[in-house]
Amino acid sequence: MGDSIESSNLIKIPVSKLKLGMFVEAIDKDKSLVNIANAGQIRSAEAILRLHKSNVSHVWVNGERSLPELGLGKVVSAPKPVARKVSVERATTQKQAKELIVEAKDLIQKVLSETFEGKAVEVEPFEALADNLIESVMLDADALKCVSALRSKDAYLLEHSINVAFLLITFGRYLKFDTDMLRQMAIGGILHDIGKIKVDSEILNKPSKLTPEEFEHVKLHQTYAVEIMGQTKGLSQISQDISLMHHEKLDGNGYPLGLKGDEIPTHGRMSCIVDIFDALTATRCYKEAMSPAAAFKILLSLTPHHLDQQLVYEFIRCIGVYPVGSLVQLSDGRIGIVWEAKGRNALNPKVKCFYSVKHKCYTKVEIIDLLRSSLNIEKGISPSSLEIDPTPFY
Known part of the structure; x- marks a missing residue:
């Protein structure tokens, strides 16, 4: 003993x-x-x-x-302040999450360049990346959520691919899928927009509304994806489904194959939901980012003809009304980042406050536990509605 x-x-x-x-x-x-x-x-x-x-x-x-x-070096009898404990632990896992996302962007950029040159995609590096993403979610999903909330208009394709993979892991884990299924879904998520590398970049990044002809050209990215997937050895059917079904609709009006109803499996339906949600909550050259709550309303409006209604409800429950990494305004006028929202904290999360809209100035950075505070969330907000940049506070 x-x-x-x-x-x-x-x-x-x-x-x-x-x-x-x-x-x-x-x-x-x-x-x-x-x-x-x-x-x-x-x-x-x-x-x-x-x-x-x-x-x-x-x-x-x-x-x-x-x-x-x-922060475990010395054991003291008095409990540490919650804000300090959270920030020390988060600093470590968030640093790891940032390194993982940089590594992921580099890999995807490399493969996109090779694909543009006509080289076949190798699956092994993506299997390793998927395993690292799963590990990061299991260790501290909140850290990855905060890092993935930092978006750049210039790196949309890379960040969107990583976020779709991350959201599929999070959603699949919530639905109790096994690790192998999560891995295959993540690989599909990472590769789901690979066909866009062959689409005219001027049309892809056009700041104004696309003409019908331009939209048809953008839709070709899925036709290109079918060709790329066909040349990729070792890619599972589930990974291919995730990649090729994210624009299909339950009523059969989607593309590239016009699949209908039961022809779209559960994981394919999940990829449709996740792709739309991440696109809505990202800033693009032609639109500002939506708050998660506004994006949820649009997802629900697309049921049952486009999206699976039951899965949309499950997705909203999985992500939460106030997802970690999203911005909220409290009843005292302060703006903060949702920092932790687990279990019974889902509706009363811990919020990292840093700015006052009432006084139009930065405030002392403070983590407020809404379960133990008289304050409450007034509304979720989008980064674009702020006059200041929240990035440094992540």
Whole structure:
């Protein structure tokens, strides 16, 4: 038994709360501290999953031997302020999420360039990227949500591909799909707009309304995608469905194949919902970003002829009325970023406030827990409605 371990700086932590960089020194078994031979820092999501599969519910973490930025170095009797604890943990996972998204953009850009030159797509790099996205969602989905909320008009195609993959993982996980299904869906999401590389960029980025002829030209991106998918070895049918069905409609009026009703499987229907939602909530050269709430209204208006109504309701429940990373205005006139919205916090999330519309000035950055505050959310807002740039506060 491991009762002889120096326990002055050991912290008992549920396996569900483990994070990368924590130093696991012992497991908790039958309320006893049991030493383990392979003590060490958690370096991957797989290590956490192995503990889950071994039916270990709690472990003992050595704070001093964990990564310093996790803030576990010294155990004090008084609880740490919630805002500090959240910011320390988020700083680590958000840094990892930013690095992952930069890596993902570089990979997609490289493949788009190669596709434009006529080279066949190799699936293996995307399998690794999909696994990294899944791992990031399992470790701290909120960090990835905040990073993915930072959009750039100039990198829309890259960011949209990553966000669609991320939303498909989030939605699939909510519907309890297994990891292999999530991986295949994520790969499809990453590749879903690959045909646009062969579309005239002037038409694709036109700031005014497209003519009927121009719209028909843009629709060709799915015809090009069919050709590209046909040359891609090792791409699963599910990944292909995600890529090729995101513009199909339940009433048969979609493209490229005009599939109808049951011809569109559940994952194909999910890709339609996710693609539209992410496009609506992004800023483009020809439109401003919508708030999630406004986008949800449009999704519902497209049911049942275009989108699957039950799946849209499930998607809204999955994402939440106030998604992490979205902007809200509180009853005291302050603007903030939804920072955490889990479980019963969904309607009363933690909000990172930084600006007052009432006084038109920046305020002290503060995380408000609406479950423990007399304040409430007045409305969700879009970044374009602000006179200032919220980016630095993410």
